[in-house]
Amino acid sequence: MKNIIAGIATLIVLGLMAFTASKGGAYHGGEHGKIIEDFGDTMGQAKKVEVPKEKSDRDKEMDALSALRDKAGSAGAFKVSQAYKSKCASCHGANGSGIQNGKPMMGPKLFGQSEAVIYKDLVEFKAGRKENIIMKGLLMSLEDKDFKELAKEIGEFPARAEALNK
Ligand code: HEC
Numbered sequence: 001m002k003n004i005i006a007g008i009a010t011l012i013v014l015g016l017m018a019f020t021a022s023k024g025g026a027y028h029g030g031e032h033g034k035i036i037e038d039f040g041d042t043m044g045q046a047k048k049v050e051v052p053k054e055k056s057d058r059d060k061e062m063d064a065l066s067a068l069r070d071k072a073g074s075a076g077a078f079k080v081s082q083a084y085k086s087k088c089a090s091c092h093g094a095n096g097s098g099i100q101n102g103k104p105m106m107g108p109k110l111f112g113q114s115e116a117v118i119y120k121d122l123v124e125f126k127a128g129r130k131e132n133i134i135m136k137g138l139l140m141s142l143e144d145k146d147f148k149e150l151a152k153e154i155g156e157f158p159a160r161a162e163a164l165n166k
Contacts (some may be wrong), residue, residue, distance in 0.1 A: 030080065061112050065162045078160055081153055087138070096157050106134075115155030122147040 011098035078095050084095070091107035092098055098109035110118065126139040126147075139147075 010029060061158075064111075064165065078157075078164060081149070084150060084153055087142075087149065091134075095161070096154055110154050111157045111161075113154065115151045118154045119151035120145055122151060 008051055015064075050066075080089065080094065088110075089109075091105055092110050093100060093105055093107075094111065096111035098105050098107055098111070121130060122139060124136075124141075126142075127133040128136060
C-alpha cells in the first residue's frame, strides 16, 4: 500500500514538473521572464523591419560572391593583377571578399567598394590620417600611381564578377 501511494505521489510531482516546463520554464523567470522575452522578440522584429533595402543589396553581393567562389579554380575565373594578388589578396581575399573558407580574413571586404573610396582610403592610410599600422607599413613602398591602378581594379570587381556570371 505504501508503495502505491509513493508511486501516485511521484506521478503527480512529475506531472506538475511537465506542466511547469510546458508553460515556458520556471527557470527563465516564469511569467515575468516570458513577458521580457516576448518584448525582446518584438524589439528584434522592429529592428529587422527597418533595414530591408540594405539586406537585399547585401544579398545581391553575397550571391555574386558565392557565384565567384563556385567558379574559383576554373581557368578563366576572375582575373586580378599581379600587384593585387601578391600585395593585397593575402588579407583581403583573391576576389576582395575578405572571406576565406567561410571565415573572415584579416582585412575587411573590398568587393563592392567604389574606386574613389578605395583610392581615398589608400591615400589616407599612407598619409597616416586613417590609422592602421598594417596598411600604412604596407603602402609605404607603393606610389600614387599604384593606388590609382589598385583602386580602379578593385572598383571593377563587381562588374568582373557579373561578367563571369553571364
Ligand atoms: C597584412 C594584411 C593586409 C594586407 C596585405 C592588405 N591589407 Fe588592406 N587592410 C588590412 C586591415 C587589417 C584593414 C582594416 C583597417 C581598419 O579599418 O582599421 C585594411 C583596410 C583596407 C582598406 C579600407 C577598407 C575599409 O572598408 O575600411 C582598403 C581600401 C584596403 N585595406 C586596401 C588594400 C589594398 C589595395 C591592399 C594591397 C596593396 C591591401 N589592402 C593589403 C589588412 C591588409
